[in-house]
Amino acid sequence: MVDAIAEQTNGAVAVLPATPAGVITAKQLEAIAKLANDGAGLVKLTSMQRIAILVKKEQLDTARNQLADAGMKVGVVGKREVWNPMGCTGALCKYSRQDALSDAVAIADLVGIKTPRQVKIGVSGCQNSCAWSKVVDIGLIGNKEGYDIYIGGDAGRSPHIGQKLKTVPKENVVSAVKEIVDRFNAYGKDGEHIYQVIERVGLDVFR
Template sequence: MRFTLDMKLKDVMEANPKTAEAMQELGLHCLGCAFSINETLANAAQMHNLDPNVLLEKVNSAEQGELSAAAAAKAQPAGGILQMDKTTYSIAPHIPAGVVTPEILRKIADVSEKYHAQALKVTSAQRIAIVGLLPEDVPKVWQELGMDPGHAIGLCVRSVKVCPGNTFCKRGLQETLALGMEIDKRYHGMKLPSKFKMGVSGCPNKCTDAATVDLGIMGTSKGYHLYVGGNGGVKPRQGNILLENLQKEEILPVMDSVITYYRQNAKPQERLGRLIDRIGLEGLHEFAENALH
């Protein structure tokens, strides 16, 4: 069969396991990667800055057959992220809103100790990364943890950072934890034109970077402000205030409208802030306002 750019990596590799070796030669180590195998060939090419036609020709010209032992040994274990030493892996279990129970902490500690993890690292996305695992141990660790991977890479909603809000923080002006959990459940891992980050802050201190993520919520004395288009990185961008003093029940419909507008108008791998810089904020503002009526 001839593969096409709209086919998913997992379907390509299932049809011909040898294509995984062909992709490895181009620098794609997608076999077994929980974050990548559901991407299309076209998206995989974009993520790795490859000409899509080069990738397509490579997989279509691959010899039909089973994966070699050498290629299988190089395959990235599901949910694992290769580390600097090019030998060990880290994993980052998903922790919605950064809230954990003592039982979860004990389980992470016990499993990490059992498999001789080199370190536990609290990440900026409010997860606990287990660092320095052998590739053959990664599936066992996931099985014993019984937790889902956090979407640390890929063209999707990678994280929803949430502060304690007025549930716990003396400076909190609005509720954040229940709202953040609902936002996480609704959007985490959602496929989008580029990576996408969210933050929910209960006051103008914005401890979860609500003004410097793609879509941020900030509590005020009268409701919630909604920020769009922020990002960090080598070209940081301050977010724009899209709407002010939203009530809690208005937030999800407005967020849905922002996501829809972004999907309809963004170029591949274009962050929301770059989209706003390219076409302006007015169209998005009108689109979001309509979601309230």
């Protein structure tokens, strides 16, 4: 697992604690605020529902310890592993068909698994797809039966819309995502996106 620490162009370093589906408690916010005040005075919300705390290099050990005291560990960052899953507001939203927030938090147990390239995951409670579920590597969209799973999406330099793989009941979402990650490791070449694996060997290898 790669430490979620990245040096910035202004000389500060960004510490990214693990924030499954962007969920942070009040106690954790207090710890983050203290680190930021002692450091560069800023935090940055990322596109992956993470929070980057800008600190001085000499603060790194203190940052790890203070985050640990607040129940947070320094998360995962890097190109070739399962990333922090994104989740919508789930059951808090009147349109939600499934509690995508709690399910995204459960999927976060897979964060840090090594893969041929980064794996971005979005869990949305309905077809509004507020967690980008059709333009990430693995996307889940809630329905009355469970979740429709899409794979092979990408919002980067070569945009792709994910293809529907299957529908799974809510209780099977973590195992279904883990199986997709395992298939990616089995069939993917170093540096490939999931959509490139699908183009090369077909969608059926992920079913």
